[in-house]
Amino acid sequence: MTKTVLITGCSSGFGKATALTFAREGWNVVATMRDPTKAGELALHPNIFVTRLDVQEQDSIAQGVGAGIGRFGAIDVLVNNAGFGLFGVFEATPSDKLREQFEVNVFGAMEVTRALLPHFRSRRAGLVVNISSGAGVFTLPLLAPYCASKFALEGFSEALSHELAPLGIAVKIVEPGGVLDTNFGARSGAEAARTPTPADYDGVAEATARLYARLSAQATSTQDDVARVIFQAATDGSDQLRYVATEDIQPLVRARRETSEAAYLHFLRARIAG
Structure with missing residues (x-):
């Protein structure tokens, strides 16, 4: 039987690349997005x-999940990919944008998962793959709301994995870092440009700009590389919880997970200081 995956946020970036990767591997793909007119080449693929x-819309979630099940009969894997990143000084970030960050990155993933769980429970099988970030493992300046949302998604995912395992349903987390061909940074920068920042933060902003320039120069992965890790997580049959999807963040992940708190903070602050 051909398996089916439902992926959120497929109009661009990781979502689009992941939809094409699964389809090329012979899977049925329910490619969801806020505006289907932006589907582009996805709409031409027979799978x-x-x-x-x-x-962010309950009715839309129910209708999208229902349409996917109606089209292919069943869904085997959910990939919660939809998300965006706020960039800028926390103090200057409007409250409505903070709420939107969590509505999309956390509550959106929760609600799509909740919508599919009755289907998974009825089949005593299913897999949820949540797309986190390196910023869900370690923190960086001017990304406080985004880091908070991804830390929350990681905690939710890990706790949910324990809750669902007895029902035959697995949960996995994929953690990408920087990639060469995504518009994530452009959107984050556009969000930041809308909010004036107090001059007291100029030094922090300048140091952070240098840090991100260095991190960007270290990026070697593409969104297709990340899509392949997402596919691996969905198909390797293991009980592995977390998958680091890009090489550029490995030093920071190791510092966070394999050293002491003091050593990690020293390592990170030295990098921020440049």
Whole structure:
């Protein structure tokens, strides 16, 4: 039987690349997005069914999940990919943007997962793959709301994995870092440009700009590379919880997970200081 994956946020970036990767591997793909007119080449692929799903709208979630099941009969894997990153000084970030960050990155993933769990429970099988970030493992300046949302997603995912395992349902986390061909940074910069920042933060902003320039120069992975890690997580049959998807963040991940708190903070602050 051909398996089916439902992926959120497929109009661009990791979502689009992941939809194409699964389809090329012979899977049925329910490629969801807020605006299906942006589907582009996805709409031309015989294995891909494009449908509307806005993770901030309950009715849209129910309709998107229902449409996917109606089209292919069952869904085996959910990939919660939809998300965006706020960039800028926390103090200057409007409250409505903070709420939107969590509505999309955390509550959206929770609600799409909740919508699919009855289907997974009825089949005593299913897999949820949540797309986190290196910023869900370690923190960086001017990304406080984004880091907070991804830390929350990581905690939710890990706790949920214990809750669902007895029901035959698995949960996995994929953690990408920087990639060469995504518009994530452009959108984050556009969000930051809308919020004036107090001059007291100029020194922090300048140091952070240098840090991100160095991190960007270290990026070697593409969104297709990340999509392949997502596919691996969905198909390797292991009980592995977390997958680091890009090489550029490995030093920071190791510092966070394999050293003491003091050593990690010293390592990170030295990098921030440049």
